[in-house]
Amino acid sequence: MRPVSYSRVTDVATAIATVAADPTSAYLAGGTTKVDMLRIYAEPSQRLVDINDLPIDHIEVQPDGAVRLGGLARMNDVALAPVVVDRFPMLSEALLLGASAQLRNMASMGGNMLQRVRCSYFRDAEAICNKREPGTGCSAIAGVNRGHAVLGTSPHCIATHPSDAAVALVALDAMIHYQNSGGHHAVAIDDFFLLPGDTPEREHPLNHGDLITAIEVPALPAARNSLYLKVRDRESYEFALASAACALTVTDGTVSEVRLALGGVATKPWRARKAEHVLRGAPATRETFTRAAEAELADAVPQTMNAFKIELARRTIVRALETLTARGGAV
Amino acid sequence: MSTAIGRPLDRVDGPAKVTGAGRYSAEIALPGLAHAVLVTSRVPSGRVELLDTYDAERAEGVLAVLHHLNLPKGGSVPPLLPSLFGGPASGQTFFPMQDEVIHYAGQHLAMVVAETLDQAEHAARLVRVTYQETASITTVEQGRDRAYEPEKIFAGFMPGRTTRGDAAAALDRAQVTVENTYHCAANHHNPIECSATTAVWEGDRLTLYDGTQGPNATLHTVAELLNVMPSHIRVVTNHVGGSFGCKAMIWDHPALAALAARAVHRPVRLALSREQMFSSVGHREEQEQRLTLGADRDGRLTAIRHHKLSPTSHFDDWAEPSLGVASQMYACPNYEGVYHLIKANTMTPTFTRCPGEASGMFVMETAMDELAEKLDLDPLELRLRNYAENEPTTGHPWSSKGLRDCYRRGAELARWSERDPRPGTVRDGNWLLGWGMASSAYPVTPPGGPQRARARIFADGSAVVQSSFADFGTGSATAMTQVAADGLGLPLERVRVQYGDSDLPNTAAAVGSAGAGMVSAAVHIAATALRDQLIAQAVADERSPLHGADPRQVVVGDGRMALRDRPGTGETYAELLQRSFMADAEALGTWNPPGMETRAASMTFGAQFAQVAVDPELGLCRVRQLIGVFDPGRVLNRKTAHSQLMGGMLWGMSHALLEGTIMGPDGRWANASLGEYLVPVNADAPDVLIETIETTDTVVNPLGVKGVGEVGMVGTAAAIANAIWHATGRRHHKLPITVEDLL
Numbered sequence A: 001m002r003p004v005s006y007s008r009v010t011d012v013a014t015a016i017a018t019v020a021a022d023p024t025s026a027y028l029a030g031g032t033t034k035v036d037m038l039r040i041y042a043e044p045s046q047r048l049v050d051i052n053d054l055p056i057d058h059i060e061v062q063p064d065g066a067v068r069l070g071g072l073a074r075m076n077d078v079a080l081a082p083v084v085v086d087r088f089p090m091l092s093e094a095l096l097l098g099a100s101a102q103l104r105n106m107a108s109m110g111g112n113m114l115q116r117v118r119c120s121y122f123r124d125a126e127a128i129c130n131k132r133e134p135g136t137g138c139s140a141i142a143g144v145n146r147g148h149a150v151l152g153t154s155p156h157c158i159a160t161h162p163s164d165a166a167v168a169l170v171a172l173d174a175m176i177h178y179q180n181s182g183g184h185h186a187v188a189i190d191d192f193f194l195l196p197g198d199t200p201e202r203e204h205p206l207n208h209g210d211l212i213t214a215i216e217v218p219a220l221p222a223a224r225n226s227l228y229l230k231v232r233d234r235e236s237y238e239f240a241l242a243s244a245a246c247a248l249t250v251t252d253g254t255v256s257e258v259r260l261a262l263g264g265v266a267t268k269p270w271r272a273r274k275a276e277h278v279l280r281g282a283p284a285t286r287e288t289f290t291r292a293a294e295a296e297l298a299d300a301v302p303q304t305m306n307a308f309k310i311e312l313a314r315r316t317i318v319r320a321l322e323t324l325t326a327r328g329g330a331v
Numbered sequence B: 001m002s003t004a005i006g007r008p009l010d011r012v013d014g015p016a017k018v019t020g021a022g023r024y025s026a027e028i029a030l031p032g033l034a035h036a037v038l039v040t041s042r043v044p045s046g047r048v049e050l051l052d053t054y055d056a057e058r059a060e061g062v063l064a065v066l067h068h069l070n071l072p073k074g075g076s077v078p079p080l081l082p083s084l085f086g087g088p089a090s091g092q093t094f095f096p097m098q099d100e101v102i103h104y105a106g107q108h109l110a111m112v113v114a115e116t117l118d119q120a121e122h123a124a125r126l127v128r129v130t131y132q133e134t135a136s137i138t139t140v141e142q143g144r145d146r147a148y149e150p151e152k153i154f155a156g157f158m159p160g161r162t163t164r165g166d167a168a169a170a171l172d173r174a175q176v177t178v179e180n181t182y183h184c185a186a187n188h189h190n191p192i193e194c195s196a197t198t199a200v201w202e203g204d205r206l207t208l209y210d211g212t213q214g215p216n217a218t219l220h221t222v223a224e225l226l227n228v229m230p231s232h233i234r235v236v237t238n239h240v241g242g243s244f245g246c247k248a249m250i251w252d253h254p255a256l257a258a259l260a261a262r263a264v265h266r267p268v269r270l271a272l273s274r275e276q277m278f279s280s281v282g283h284r285e286e287q288e289q290r291l292t293l294g295a296d297r298d299g300r301l302t303a304i305r306h307h308k309l310s311p312t313s314h315f316d317d318w319a320e321p322s323l324g325v326a327s328q329m330y331a332c333p334n335y336e337g338v339y340h341l342i343k344a345n346t347m348t349p350t351f352t353r354c355p356g357e358a359s360g361m362f363v364m365e366t367a368m369d370e371l372a373e374k375l376d377l378d379p380l381e382l383r384l385r386n387y388a389e390n391e392p393t394t395g396h397p398w399s400s401k402g403l404r405d406c407y408r409r410g411a412e413l414a415r416w417s418e419r420d421p422r423p424g425t426v427r428d429g430n431w432l433l434g435w436g437m438a439s440s441a442y443p444v445t446p447p448g449g450p451q452r453a454r455a456r457i458f459a460d461g462s463a464v465v466q467s468s469f470a471d472f473g474t475g476s477a478t479a480m481t482q483v484a485a486d487g488l489g490l491p492l493e494r495v496r497v498q499y500g501d502s503d504l505p506n507t508a509a510a511v512g513s514a515g516a517g518m519v520s521a522a523v524h525i526a527a528t529a530l531r532d533q534l535i536a537q538a539v540a541d542e543r544s545p546l547h548g549a550d551p552r553q554v555v556v557g558d559g560r561m562a563l564r565d566r567p568g569t570g571e572t573y574a575e576l577l578q579r580s581f582m583a584d585a586e587a588l589g590t591w592n593p594p595g596m597e598t599r600a601a602s603m604t605f606g607a608q609f610a611q612v613a614v615d616p617e618l619g620l621c622r623v624r625q626l627i628g629v630f631d632p633g634r635v636l637n638r639k640t641a642h643s644q645l646m647g648g649m650l651w652g653m654s655h656a657l658l659e660g661t662i663m664g665p666d667g668r669w670a671n672a673s674l675g676e677y678l679v680p681v682n683a684d685a686p687d688v689l690i691e692t693i694e695t696t697d698t699v700v701n702p703l704g705v706k707g708v709g710e711v712g713m714v715g716t717a718a719a720i721a722n723a724i725w726h727a728t729g730r731r732h733h734k735l736p737i738t739v740e741d742l743l
Ligand SMILES: Cc1cc2nc3c(=O)[nH]c(=O)nc-3n(C[C@H](O)[C@H](O)[C@H](O)COP(=O)(O)OP(=O)(O)OC[C@H]3O[C@@H](n4cnc5c(N)ncnc54)[C@H](O)[C@@H]3O)c2cc1C
Pocket: A026, A027, A028, A029, A030, A031, A032, A033, A034, A035, A036, A071, A072, A097, A098, A099, A100, A103, A106, A107, A108, A109, A110, A111, A112, A113, A114, A115, A162, A163, A164, A165, A210, A211, A212, A213, A237, A238, A239, A240, B675
């Protein structure tokens, strides 16, 4: 493992000041991504500032029905919080279908948003990789890319965004709250995750030292009829080959409200706006669902080993919509 | 009479393992211990142009950086002989760090030794290697044009080509044929414990703590590699966290650990990383098989032609014997089996649980299912029509064969006759359900030489039985305790088995599912020899109540010798020994296995059934039930035997649906981690139903143990593939069968 130094902070201001002051430093939350990165030499030597004592692990219901999840709230605590289970089942399910129980007890919501890609070339410190070393090239394009993305890719990077929770949060229009020496800020989650373009090393708009303090999920009554469908080779403990976070309301046989986002197939948690557009106001039938899925995947770009993901993503969308329709999305 | 054998006794090593008290080879704490970390080749072919160790040597805690320019040369690389033979058992006839030539990616190029593991790992990253890369071949596809037919495979033990009758002519005449090409991905063993050796020199004596299936295999191999007298080496194997074949042969790391320890004059631990496990301890090779079955309209096989193409290393003609059991399964007069090899830039492949049996029987048993479909016959009926009453290649009788009973009982448990034979007819929501079956068989191979154990009883009537074998998670230490207790006529709690140490009486490596049979033979012979010795002493002793009795009429139970028909007359071992002022008594037991010339063929047979659910829209296959009925001869411990069979069946499921190592275009294994090399998790494990059929086998070994270590895997993949066909109407000719295949 890389040599590291370690310190522990107990208040937000000190945390920010400490990290901001040293470009080689970084926050350490659950460490389930960070420590891995250091062990496999995918990130440079660092001074770790442990933030686990900061008072930002709350799960709070706001007067307007929004739920605020602290940056240090643990994945399992969020997944099992009654308010999340009742109002945002897709988020609870996305969390519970991720990682393992042990990891979810350690891993924080803020860390989850900032987890690194699973591309094996990114994680192999000696391989060529634009994300790790900008401008060197992308090994995955001519390499083993079964797990890579088909949406939002660029000639510079095709790595899939790994988070499940972020997919649900993107469907729910969550806001990411962060703090720095300049004060409190918030950014819409869909703007938080960046496409690789020609700067795959830049995954989000945060600057060094910015601290995620909370994720706010606005009230969305339609989310009570929602689900997270995750398709993968084995039953558990694997990232998605394709996933869909979906909320659906059907009124008199017509889709009146829908939220849809995809995971496992795109370079960022993928809000399926084209599909939503087809669905809204259309009859809740398999035919519509298929058309919506096709519209969303129309621009998908297959790589040498992952063409199946395009069809899989379509079918995942259709299955999610059909399941919710059958479950009583009808009002 | 037997009281302990067969009982589902809990593992004697269980508490040590689950409490963490048991020490694995990478956990041996020794004063002054230093840590070695390997630097491996990034490229599959070429030369090391420059090995820059400047920064590494100056890094904190570094004691030495060893490589081809400064590593002291030792002895010679022994030939590749299976460790079951009991001698040196090098996994490949290549030893690294002797020159700058690179034969495969992951080849060991240098070794950094430092005070701590973290320091050694860090310094290993600082070694900079410049390569002169040359063109490489690492896959079947790349090497197809260069394939050759080896004279022998499998370390020279099996012919490259086997024929009986005239397969070509018979195929021409066959009324029905089934012909397909099958592809099986490479596999890696992935036991939870990565291989590790801790080496300690005391003068010219070497002790190795090594995670191995055979302490003596390590001893003999290292002795040759380092040119050290075997008498000066001791190998200790306390606990082993699984092997599945990757610790069956001896790779370079034990010798490298010893060389490193010699270089720094300190004990050294060399532990492989998970990633290094993919290119340091062998693998199951990628393979393509082409199988043609010919039959008459009644379903009687008239011809089998089975060809295999696979990559091997530059050094050895290795192919796992995929044609072996598949050629012995059914009565068929005409047969042609041929291996083709490709010299590739990989290390020498090796034994991987069911080496050849799993891949070959996947092919044979899916083809049989297709043949049944073509003939409109029940797949089980087809197998019965081709039942081999004798071993088909030699005509020899089987030492025992309970397969008919296995089929019958398995079909009963699976309610086979109740299924609708038409594919694609049963639905459960989004899932299509299907049933499939396959035959299983795994050969019983005797070890190469005598197997030994020593039994020693103390004056208090407690006993220790010693033998060098390793328990690598199979439960053999527990089963041997039962064998020893019965042989001695002692209660279990008075018997301790000591094992995992090459200083103890010699056994070969426990490989090829042969461990239980051969070690139990030695333990049984030692224990009964000691029992008989004490009975003889008692009947000769005037002070004994048994004085003058016919020793054959004396039986022992609970540590007491007594007359069979007058149980009141007798005395305990303790009474005899104490009266005689003997602190202990001991006997050596030697089992000479039947030679290769035995005129009987031996296999453990089985019938396997699977129920799967396939969601064809999402490309998912989940196994709902696995049923296996086997005829393993004598079962030494119902619980550990059951666990072995269940583990094998789950391995088979994994082989069918999950496991595959992918060779990247750069000539490196692309998914060398447990995150990406998928093995099943608990949630994947279906309901597993296992039964064994009682068979008496008087040929294989004294207790009639045929073995359970691997046979559970053999038929599983085919049963699952056949069930997928039954669910969906689609055949799959590859392993693993994944989402993209099922969509
Ligand atoms: C084996 C394995 C399987 C996994 N499977 C899944 C899965 O199926 N689905 C899934 O979604 N995820 C999965 N994960 C990823 C896991 O969810 C993330 O590793 C975890 O959420 C990261 O949280 P953490 O608290 O451990 O972050 P850390 O590892 O502590 O930090 C991650 C990064 O975020 C930064 N950081 C942390 N907190 C903050 C903050 N408040 N503000 C600013 N920066 C911060 C750190 O500096 C670091 O760069 C898996 C991980 C592992 C190891």
